[in-house]
């Protein structure tokens with residue numbers, strides 16, 4: 470973890486191993502590099518922003534302490550949604566908020582005509598389904614009647630049901646949402662490949678954050694990065710980075726999850742929310758393949774958010790019961806089960822409500838550092854646009870074109886493995 474000390478006009482670092490010894494970065498021969506942007510954290514937020522900022526002519530580097538996509542991004546279900554599922558709870562205003570435009574923004578990038586070039590990233594599914602085992606229409610009549618939903622959701626005839634629901638034993642209703650599902654390893658790889666020369670590993674035991682004249686800098690072996698703007702896109706790691714910068718805000722909230730992974734030999738993929746009696750999905754299923762080609766269903770929704778304190782064994786037993794109740798005609802054969810626990814990181818909201826747009830907020834202790842949380846994968850384009858707006862507000866334009874040769878000796882981070890490739894070993 471980085472350490473930080475500040476001084477009014479000079480860059481000092483405390484060497485904790487030799488108490489009482491202070492030394493000046495510049496005196497130690499670290500080469501100063503004036504640069505437009507430094508980004509800390511290489512999940513979707515950092516990678517998307519790096520691409521958009523460099524495409525606009527900013528000089529920028531991204532520093533990652535583990536592997537690209539670690540933590541939330543690689544563990545996400547990959548759904549790029551326009552907020553429709555929030556309409557179930559009445560907490561969605563339709564076309565006016567940021568999230569409703571996100572699937573189109575992603576599609577533009579996938580075609581190569583957006584602000585970020587995502588050509589090469591793989592779409593797992595162009596559709597997402599919503600089903601209930603009861604009468605969804607009578608319970609949610611006003612929801613489906615809403616003009617806002619016209620063209621965004623479609624009730625399906627039985628002949629168009631996705632394969633896992635095409636069984637005579639199924640008597641519920643099925644809707645198709647115009648949301649898509651991305652293969653996250655390919656998204657991370659595509660965004661990283663376009664910017665390889667600007668992405669480096671950071672080992673905080675040999676690097677540190679400095680505060681000089683009210684501005685944050687990053688000291689790396691051999692050089693000191695002096696950015697116009699420091700962007701914290703480290704997900705959960707932002708909390709520590711803000712503290713290391715001496716800041717109290719923005720504050721972060723965590724929403725814990727325990728996701729379930731089942732590796733099986735049922736061949737049909739399925740991307741769907743099952744709607745129960747709550748406004749949030751009872752179960753969300755996405756389908757993936759291990760590197761060996763084995764099918765995996767990844768289970769989220771209320772099942773993952775409401776039982777985080779369960780032991781893995783107890784949650785797996787509950788998940789097995791859910792699938793037996795909801796899809797009794799599917800035989801998963803010789804399946805293997807596992808769970809992963811992790812937190813979603815978001816800006817603090819009252820009563821742990823979900824924020825509905827990306828967040829970019831100034832760290833209170835320094836002038837040039839901003840904490841960023843997309844809050845959803847889907848909102849990555851919104852996050853990068855918020856960053857653009859915050860730069861424009863402070864009149865920060867592309868200014869420096871530094872020689873980055875001195876950085877080239879730093880190691881490069883790899884791409885994080887998926888949990889379905891690590892949890893069954």
Ligand SMILES: Cc1cc2nc3c(=O)[nH]c(=O)nc-3n(C[C@H](O)[C@H](O)[C@H](O)COP(=O)(O)OP(=O)(O)OC[C@H]3O[C@@H](n4cnc5c(N)ncnc54)[C@H](O)[C@@H]3O)c2cc1C
Pocket residue numbers: 470471509510511512513514515532533534535536537538539540541542543544545546547548549550671702703704705706707710726728769811812813841842843844845846847848
């Ligand atoms: C189980 C799950 C499923 C989800 N499914 C969806 C979905 O289907 N659709 C959707 O829209 N959203 C979804 N989300 C939300 C979405 O995944 C997150 O909002 C998004 O991935 C956050 O991205 P991020 O880049 O901010 O953070 P992260 O992905 O957590 O990335 C942070 C990065 O910063 C690095 N880092 C941490 N500390 C430091 C440091 N000190 N220095 C340098 N680097 C550091 C980490 O190693 C990591 O690479 C899901 C979230 C979870 C947990």
